Amino acid sequence: xxxxxxxxxxxxxxxxxxxxxxxxxxxxxxxxxPEYCKYYMVKFCPHDLFVNTKADLGICPKVHDDEVKNxxxxxxxxxxxxxxxxxxxxxxxHMISEVERKIQKGKQRLELMNSKPEGPPMTQAQTExxxxxxxxxxxxxxxxxxxxxEAGTRGDVEQAQxxxxxxxxxxxxxxQLLKQQENSHWSMTAELAAAQEKLMEVCPVCGAFLxxxxxxxxxxxxxxxxxxxxxxKLRQAYEExxxxxxxEQQEKERKRREEREKERSTRGGGLGSDRRDRERMERDRExxxxxxxxxxxxxxxxxxxxxRERHRSSREEKSSRHEERDRExERxxxxxRxxxxxxxxxxxxxxxxxxxxxxx
Numbered sequence: 425x426x427x428x429x430x431x432x433x434x435x436x437x438x439x440x441x442x443x444x445x446x447x448x449x450x451x452x453x454x455x456x457x458p459e460y461c462k463y464y465m466v467k468f469c470p471h472d473l474f475v476n477t478k479a480d481l482g483i484c485p486k487v488h489d490d491e492v493k494n495x496x497x498x499x500x501x502x503x504x505x506x507x508x509x510x511x512x513x514x515x516x517x518h519m520i521s522e523v524e525r526k527i528q529k530g531k532q533r534l535e536l537m538n539s540k541p542e543g544p545p546m547t548q549a550q551t552e553x554x555x556x557x558x559x560x561x562x563x564x565x566x567x568x569x570x571x572x573x574e575a576g577t578r579g580d581v582e583q584a585q586x587x588x589x590x591x592x593x594x595x596x597x598x599x600q601l602l603k604q605q606e607n608s609h610w611s612m613t614a615e616l617a618a619a620q621e622k623l624m625e626v627c628p629v630c631g632a633f634l635x636x637x638x639x640x641x642x643x644x645x646x647x648x649x650x651x652x653x654x655x656x657k658l659r660q661a662y663e664e665x666x667x668x669x670x671x672e673q674q675e676k677e678r679k680r681r682e683e684r685e686k687e688r689s690t691r692g693g694g695l696g697s698d699r700r701d702r703e704r705m706e707r708d709r710e711x712x713x714x715x716x717x718x719x720x721x722x723x724x725x726x727x728x729x730x731x732r733e734r735h736r737s738s739r740e741e742k743s744s745r746h747e748e749r750d751r752e753x754e755r756x757x758x759x760x761r762x763x764x765x766x767x768x769x770x771x772x773x774x775x776x777x778x779x780x781x782x783x784x
Contacts, residue, residue, distance in 0.1 A: 463515065466496075469484050469486075
């Protein structure tokens with residue numbers, strides 16, 4: 425960590441290419457390279473705001489280069505540049521949300537301190553006994569959890585469930601003891617504050633506790649401190665950039681409206697273009713309706729033609745079947761006549777033969 429800080433300090437003093445040979449070709453800086461800090465190029469790096477404070481974010485792993493920052497600022501707005509700005513705003517919003525939660529929690533603590541405690545604070549012996557019971561319960565819960573896991577591994581589900589229920593009861597008892605200890609702590613704090621007769625408040629910017637009516641020197645020291653100045657700078661930058669982005673969007677929307685109005689006036693010729701556009705749209709809708717109606721009529725006529733064609737084909741098929749049956753009947757009648765004729769001829773021939781025998 426110290427080596428990285430020293431390297432960054434040398435980079436700021438002597439440049440990033442301090443160890444490069446004079447004959448070596450130096451690469452031109454490009455703000456799109458991933459080694460450069462996006463936040464520093466957009467506005468500032470949040471890691472530089474809270475150095476050596478409770479909110480210290482550590483050393484930024486990216487490179488802070490003023491030359492690259494100037495290149496970024498001079499570049500026209502592109503999609504990637506807009507992404508960098510959006511990332512910076514998202515990070516600022518995250519940090520502001522964190523400090524807002526801290527402020528809310530501080531206010532709740534002050535309300536608890538100013539409220540009447542639920543009971544008298546515990547003595548030192550009671551506190552030690554309470555802590556000893558909490559430690560014993562923690563060990564017991566850990567051992568029972570291990571036994572439940574072993575029972576579950578063996579397949580003994582009933583024993584594992586019983587052990588888990590016992591763990592839940594011990595956890596509830598542990599939570600009650602911790603709550604008693606916490607209430608006792610806040611009771612002692614409230615009594616101490618009441619004895620000192622000092623009212624506290626929470627700073628609405630950084631969430632630090634302040635004494636109401638404190639000396640002006642202490643108030644000035646707090647307002648000029650790194651933590652307060654850092655969060656104030658974060659909030660100010662976020663509000664300004666958000667406001668500038670909203671104005672830019674409103675300006676773009678205004679220009680788009682003007683271009684649409686100009687296009688309509690150029691296409692339609694003046695103030696009457698909107699009325700003519702509406703009339704043209706009405707005529708188009710009427711034509712579309714007539715076209716749909718004609719298509720529906722054609723489809724209905726087509727359906728009726730298909731029905732007539734089906735009926736005609738059905739009648740023709742029936743008539744052809746009737747004609748075929750009539751032809752078959754006619755053929756049967758012809759066959760019957762032929763058989764009857766042959767039979768008559770045969771009987772006639774037999775009679776003539778008998779008559780001839782009778783003569784002889």
